Amino acid sequence: KNQVEQSPQSLIILEGKNCTLQCNYTVSPFSNLRWYKQDTGRGPVSLTIMTFSENTKSNGRYTATLDADTKQSSLHITASQLSDSASYICVVSPSGGSYIPTFGRGTSLIVHP
Amino acid sequence: DVKVTQSSRYLVKRTGEKVFLECVQDMDHENMFWYRQDPGLGLRLIYFSYDVKMKEKGDIPEGYSVSREKKERFSLILESASTNQTSMYLCASSLIPTDNEQFFGPGTRLTVL
Numbered sequence: 013k014n015q016v017e018q019s020p021q022s023l024i025i026l027e028g029k030n031c032t033l034q035c036n037y038t039v040s041p042f043s044n045l046r047w048y049k050q051d052t053g054r055g056p057v058s059l060t061i062m063t064f065s066e067n068t069k070s071n072g073r074y075t076a077t078l079d080a081d082t083k084q085s086s087l088h089i090t091a092s093q094l095s096d097s098a099s100y101i102c103v104v105s106p107s108g109g110s111y112i113p114t115f116g117r118g119t120s121l122i123v124h125p
Numbered sequence: 126d127v128k129v130t131q132s133s134r135y136l137v138k139r140t141g142e143k144v145f146l147e148c149v150q151d152m153d154h155e156n157m158f159w160y161r162q163d164p165g166l167g168l169r170l171i172y173f174s175y176d177v178k179m180k181e182k183g184d185i186p187e188g189y190s191v192s193r194e195k196k197e198r199f200s201l202i203l204e205s206a207s208t209n210q211t212s213m214y215l216c217a218s219s220l221i222p223t224d225n226e227q228f229f230g231p232g233t234r235l236t237v238l
Contacts, residue, residue: 021165043224044224054231055129055229055231056168056215056227056229058226058227103227106224112170113224115167115170117165117166118167
């Protein structure tokens with residue numbers, strides 16, 4: 013069964029600090045991996061997408077990495093801000109076009125002033 | 126601007142009531158999805174639809190049904206609400222194929238008493 017595991021489950025950091033969130037997956041064959049950000053009381057919004065051939069992709073202070081050989085991804089947040097407080101969800105899609113993505117359970121990040 | 130709207134942000138119903146949750150997207154997307162989100166469990170797929178009048182069961186369809194009479198509208202129906210259906214319900218839409226980015230609505234927090 014396709015699985016996506018995220019760690020840590022929750023994280024508390026001080027404003028201005030960096031942090032890294034992890035995602036391990038067993039989805040195969042692999043199409044792409046997305047990181048979504050979900051603010052409290054809102055739906056998730058896509059931050060980045062990575063395909064098999066991509067190792068790293070940035071979106072402002074967010075940098076995602078992908079190691080397709082070990083089936084691991086990370087999301088690095090630089091110089092955190094209070095607005096980064098949210099849940100971050102890793103979503104992996106299998107290839108084939110008609111298959112459904114598998115969602116991780118998310119990492120809850122709290123940034124304290 | 127991409128938009129997915131859900132009929133209610135908060136809903137309180139009694140056990141045994143029939144509940145309708147409605148979702149509308151204005152992006153002409155073929156795919157539409159219904160998820161429920163519970164603390165510690167992440168998003169779980171209830172049903173999805175890849176075309177008008179077409180539907181497929183997700184991971185947890187028991188106790189739910191869906192209707193898609195028009196491309197832009199996807200309804201989730203709880204035939205006889207139970208307390209274990211108290212949850213946050215999120216609707217999403219995407220272009221075909223299903224590994225495309227999903228655009229989420231704001232969610233409906235349903236409480237069944």
